[in-house]
Amino acid sequence: MSKIVLTVDDSRTMRDMLMLALGDAGFTVVQAVDGVHGLEVLESMAMPDVIITDINMPRMDGFGFIEGVRKSERHRATPILVLTTESDSVKKERARSAGATGWIVKPFNPDKLIDAVRRVAA
Template structure:
């Protein structure tokens, strides 16, 4: 069974890059165009890991993390932040909200796959 990834990012380019990288590596890829859509489709997808941007319309990445962590069923699913932001304050805020890790854009395919495998224990 493939590891399911839900990527939430308002950039079509980033979603396309993630799709190419993750599908090539054997992951089952799903995406949402903003935080609200990501939280709304989360129960139907039941992902093994979530990747979220921070700066998005409708619901930002911090809101995504807080909403997903607000439900007991979601407390164990790893959430990786993938963003251009890199300030220590934002990283600390994401960690305190419940993020598992932080990856800065532009991402390296191999590093992203390694991080996903590490947080999910998956082979893909």
């Protein structure tokens, strides 16, 4: 059974890249465009195995989204990977304190992405 990944990113480019890499690796991908949308999608979709989220997004940023997921009884045990850049050590820490499980450094190559997903997905 294919694992399900929810990706939350306001950039079409990034969503498409994630879709391409994850799809090629056999994951089922569900997409959301920002934090608010991400929480909405979570309410209706099948349990994702992993969530991947961007940090800088309109309406609700990645920090707010992660906190929202961790407050949800249904999803609080779901691993969340944040997309970040190497220089964003402060943001990485903020994301972790909001409850992020791990991170993916942008720009990512597909192998590293899949590797990070595998590391947190049961």
